[in-house]
Amino acid sequence: MPPKSPEKRSKKAGSGFPGLDPKLFQAIKKIPPNPVTGKVDILDIVKYMEQNPNDAELNELVETVGRLDMNKPKVDLETYDYKALGSTIKHLSSWVIQLENTGFVDANGQPIEPDQAQNSSGVRPTFAIYCYDDKTAYRITSQCVGLPDSNFVLETLKRAIAEPTIPLKPCLPWFLLISIKLAPHVPILKPFLDSLPAPFHWRVETREEAQGVNDGVHSLNEAGVRNGLVLAEKAKVAGNKAFSQKDRKAAVKAYGEALSWLLDVLAQKPDTADEEKAKKLQAVCYANRAAAYLIPGEGIDPMKALQDGKDAEKANSGYAKAYVRQATANQLLGKKDDALDAIARALRRKDLENDAGLVDRFIELMTDGKGLSDDEATFKKWILDVTINDRKSSERLSDIEGEWKRRCDQHFSKWKC
DSSP states (O other): OOOBOOOOOOOGGGOSSTTOOHHHHHHHTTSOOOTTTSSOOHHHHHHHHHHOTTOHHHHHHHHHHHHHHHHSOOOOTTTBOGGGGGGGOOTTOEEEEEEEEEEEEOTTSOEEOHHHHTTSTTOEEEEEEEEEETTOOEEEEEEEESSOOHHHHHHHHHHHHHSOSTTOOOOOOSEEEEOGGGGGGHHHHHHHHHTSOTTOEEEEOOHHHHHHHHHHHHHHHHHHHHHHHHHHHHHHHHHHHHHHTTOHHHHHHHHHHHHHHHHHHHHTOOOHHHHHHHHHHHHHHHHHHHHHHTSSSTTOOHHHHHHHHHHHHHHOTTOHHHHHHHHHHHHHTTOHHHHHHHHHHHHTSTTTTTOHHHHHHHHHHHTTTOOSOSSHHHHHHHHHIIIIISHHHHHHHTTOOHHHHHHHHHHHGGGOO
């Protein structure tokens, strides 16, 4: 049986998305390019879709690409005619194939945090092999648990050539640089690589080049982090403006865009200072979006506000408004105890125990908006109830010091002789 030739692809409208209607390809042009790479990659399309869920053209595009991927015949990597791709080689084009550790999984195959890996049994490292071209487009990414074997590496390389990620087409580079981390697999890779047509050539990177790649990735990540933080801040400001105008829809969209940029920042493994900055801004944006969901009127959504408040607390547990948003949302949902618990949780923190705004909100909830009574008998009976007689309330108030205790002591002082 003769080897299969590279599959023929439609060349309509010069589209890089094989087989797509030119009208759909036009939809991609409306997507802003990545501020770091200057191009529109798959992740940029996904992000735009998240921010514009009602864009009919792009929804149709995603469905079409999905059908393309599902319906296209799977390539037989063993019989594929790689030599026929000689005509696709562009002078000086280059690819790099790399291996990276991506984290850890537990005995059940579930991802775990690195700091938990040392204290868990059955933990295994995970790795990714990825191949990218000189335009920083990722042709293929393969994940594996444990270090890959040589056959897995070879299969990944063949897929990068013959079955790359849509919308990329099968082709060969002029030059392939193999990561020094994959050097142990060269004996298996060499026969295949040496069989590919000239002017294709390859080699394993030197240690100096490996360091250069690491430095380059670090520089690219630094640029991505800086741009992501700037764009997130810009989107947050737009959200604040919309919120000030009581425009819930626009505010929610802008804060969502900011959060999307911050997820990108955190995914790029920023340094400690930038990670802290991103998480603090993330907490602010979650809390602000929660406030937008709580704008009175049609479309108010305390459930979404509650979730955003919780996410704000996860991002920065020292951010007071994260707890205030949860309290307000729970209050609207008729869950007064949960509202009080949220504020109490904040006031137990040493960094928040002196926050006057939190104490004001706590007293407002505890007194149903009446405030601390100026009548001696009424106040003393109330303080006795909330600190001793009501078990749930007394447990809630345990270990709360700071401004709350000072406020109560100050009120008591009115009746001291």
